[in-house]
Amino acid sequence: MAGNRSRKSVRESRALGIPLTPKAERLMQRRPYRPGEHGRGRVKESDYSIRLKEKQRLRAQYGIREAQLRKTWDEARKMEGMAGENLIELLEMRLDALVLRSGFARTIAQARQVVVHRHVMVDGKIVDRPSYRVKPGQIVQVKPRSQTSPQFMVAAQGQHADVLPAVPEYLNVDLTKLRTELVRRPKRAEVPVTCEVQLVVEHYSR
Numbered sequence: 001m002a003g004n005r006s007r008k009s010v011r012e013s014r015a016l017g018i019p020l021t022p023k024a025e026r027l028m029q030r031r032p033y034r035p036g037e038h039g040r041g042r043v044k045e046s047d048y049s050i051r052l053k054e055k056q057r058l059r060a061q062y063g064i065r066e067a068q069l070r071k072t073w074d075e076a077r078k079m080e081g082m083a084g085e086n087l088i089e090l091l092e093m094r095l096d097a098l099v100l101r102s103g104f105a106r107t108i109a110q111a112r113q114v115v116v117h118r119h120v121m122v123d124g125k126i127v128d129r130p131s132y133r134v135k136p137g138q139i140v141q142v143k144p145r146s147q148t149s150p151q152f153m154v155a156a157q158g159q160h161a162d163v164l165p166a167v168p169e170y171l172n173v174d175l176t177k178l179r180t181e182l183v184r185r186p187k188r189a190e191v192p193v194t195c196e197v198q199l200v201v202e203h204y205s206r
Helices: 002-016 022-030 047-062 066-078 083-092 095-101 108-116 150-156 197-205
Strands: 120-122 139-142 171-174 179-182
Touching (some): 002 047, 047 066, 047 197, 066 083, 083 197, 095 108, 095 120
Antiparallel strands (some): 120 139, 139 179, 171 179
């Protein structure tokens, strides 16, 4: 089962042109083209397909369903400021995203799993919804009973640093205690996702 998920992630990564897992990144360095028999050929993409692909790239990086992305977009466009930047900033405040950024997990899928399996607390209370939106000032921490498990001991030693971007400035992380605080709302320019956000705005605004 895990092997099937891994192969699916690699194939999706190559189709979207971005590595979604460390394994996909290694493979894409060797084969930097789309999967399939026509992967090496040049394909003329329509404006619609370019915008659609960008939206799919964003969705894949957060590991969320279309309905979840659409719901967040509807909220983002009603807020003050630029809708596209609001969208990324709201997605980044998801609990699973912050677990990943803090180095408690190696991939977004793993981050979502540890939340669902009730390993993570927010302000001292267990939260098992990956989509939970963390507010500035809240503390996210792996619960004490879970911290002694091998997967979290590895994380606490900083061993995910080789595959993760640097911790962004909107987080204050104490990795040895598997504890992080969302200091303030993220800014789009700081969020380590690959996305031409204007194309996503155009896709949803068509």
